[in-house]
Amino acid sequence: MTTQLEIKDKTTAVDSIKISPFRKNIRKTTPHKHNSYFEIIFLTEGSGTHTTDTQKFDIVPPIVFTVRKEQIHFWNIETEPSGYVLIIKKQYIDNCLDKEIKQLLAKLSAYPCLYPNAQPLESLFEILNQEYQENGYGQKPVVDGLLKAILGKLLLSAKAEKASESNKISDFQHFKELLNQENQLTNKVAHYAKLLHTTPQNLNAICRKEANQSATEIISEHIISEAKRLLLYTDLTVNEISHKLDFKDNSHFTKYFKRHTEVTPNAFRKELL
Numbered sequence: 001m002t003t004q005l006e007i008k009d010k011t012t013a014v015d016s017i018k019i020s021p022f023r024k025n026i027r028k029t030t031p032h033k034h035n036s037y038f039e040i041i042f043l044t045e046g047s048g049t050h051t052t053d054t055q056k057f058d059i060v061p062p063i064v065f066t067v068r069k070e071q072i073h074f075w076n077i078e079t080e081p082s083g084y085v086l087i088i089k090k091q092y093i094d095n096c097l098d099k100e101i102k103q104l105l106a107k108l109s110a111y112p113c114l115y116p117n118a119q120p121l122e123s124l125f126e127i128l129n130q131e132y133q134e135n136g137y138g139q140k141p142v143v144d145g146l147l148k149a150i151l152g153k154l155l156l157s158a159k160a161e162k163a164s165e166s167n168k169i170s171d172f173q174h175f176k177e178l179l180n181q182e183n184q185l186t187n188k189v190a191h192y193a194k195l196l197h198t199t200p201q202n203l204n205a206i207c208r209k210e211a212n213q214s215a216t217e218i219i220s221e222h223i224i225s226e227a228k229r230l231l232l233y234t235d236l237t238v239n240e241i242s243h244k245l246d247f248k249d250n251s252h253f254t255k256y257f258k259r260h261t262e263v264t265p266n267a268f269r270k271e272l273l
Contacts (some may be wrong), residue, residue, distance in 0.1 A: 016092035017143065019125070019132045022083040031074045031233045037089040038109065039067040040154075042125055044118060046081030050074075052112050053229060054272070062118035064154060068109050070180045072229050084125040086150070098144060104151035106173050108158075116157035124150050171196060172210040175203065179222045186246040187223060187256075189215045224260045227253075231269045238265045 022043060031051075041050075043061045050057050050065050052073045057065065059077065067073050069090070088105065096102055128146040137143055178192055179185065192215065193203045200215070207215045223245055230241045242253030257265045 015087075015137070016089045016095065017132075017137055017147070018087040019129050020085055021129065022081050022085050024080050024082065026075055026081060027077045029075045031072050033072055034067065034069050036069050036091075037087050038069060038093075038105065040086040040088070040108075040150075041065040041067070041083065042086070042116075042121065043081055043083035044122060045079075045083070046077055047079045048075065048077040050113075051076070053225065054232065055112060057113045060115075062116060062121070064114040064116055064121075064157075066108060066112055066114075068180075070226070072233050084129060086125070086128075086147075088147075096144070098148070101144065101148050101151065102173075104148065104155060107155055108151055111154075111158050114154055114157050116154055121150065121153050124153065171198070171203075172206050175206070175215070175218075179219065185223060185226060187219055189219065192219070220260060224257065227257055227265065228268065231265055232272055241265065 022041065027048075042064050043059060045061055046059050048059050050059055050073065052065070052067060052071055057063075059081075061083070065073075093102060093105060124146060128143065128150065131139060131142055131146065135142075174196060175192055178195055189200045189203060193200045196203060198206075203215045207213055207218055211218060213221075227241060227245060230236055230244065231238075236244070238254065239250040242250045245253065247253035247256065254264055257263075257268070261268060263271070
């Protein structure tokens with residue numbers, strides 16, 4: 001255990017998107033986060049488990065896992081895996097002019113595990129991998145087109161509804177992105193409303209429309225998720241975690257955590273370790 005989580009970066013400084021075959025020698029990895037990128041893992045062979053935050057999934061191919069940049073994950077693979085790893089950096093999303101790709105990515109990020117139809121998806125991954133190995137991101141229209149097809153197939157397997165094109169979705173996604181920024185998390189709706197150049201009332205309306213939750217509820221879910229990660233995967237004291245999550249003192253944080261989880265932070269840590 002450490003006070004700092006390992007942060008991996010599988011891309012170079014110039015890569016904004018990357019695909020490669022899943023490494024066959026991977027068996028067990030330590031809990032880690034990613035450096036500002038979204039990862040899609042498609043496995044056609046292998047067995048074992050994949051853990052995302054506190055959720056453990058059995059590997060039963062064909063299977064797809066997604067890992068957001070703020071999440072912690074690790075592998076416990078028992079037999080030789082086969083498949084692909086697709087990495088999409090924040091730089092790619094920021095610079096992408098295709099709004100539908102952004103919407104598909106936002107929708108897909110809600111699904112940590114999917115069981116898609118393997119045949120068409122495997123072909124798309126193979127073609128994208130071949131294109132990337134030969135040209136990198138040089139043939140942008142080809143890569144973007146293949147990526148959109150993959151995202152579309154994945155969302156069909158999840159029976160997801162087509163993303164809305166309203167401006168409020170982009171505001172909502174921006175709000176979610178602000179929550180994911182490290183060292184800036186706070187339990188204040190007004191803080192995020194100001195960053196979004198709107199009012200707390202309007203931010204609540206956006207959240208109610210897109211997630212059927214208030215902005216306070218969404219912030220609380222994010223804070224509790226981050227608190228659980230820190231309690232489970234670091235040696236930080238409860239007091240240190242309370243300061244990291246912008247609580248005025250340890251007592252306030254403990255009451256907040258218990259109100260949302262029915263256990264104290266120390267009890268949660270003891271139960272899972």
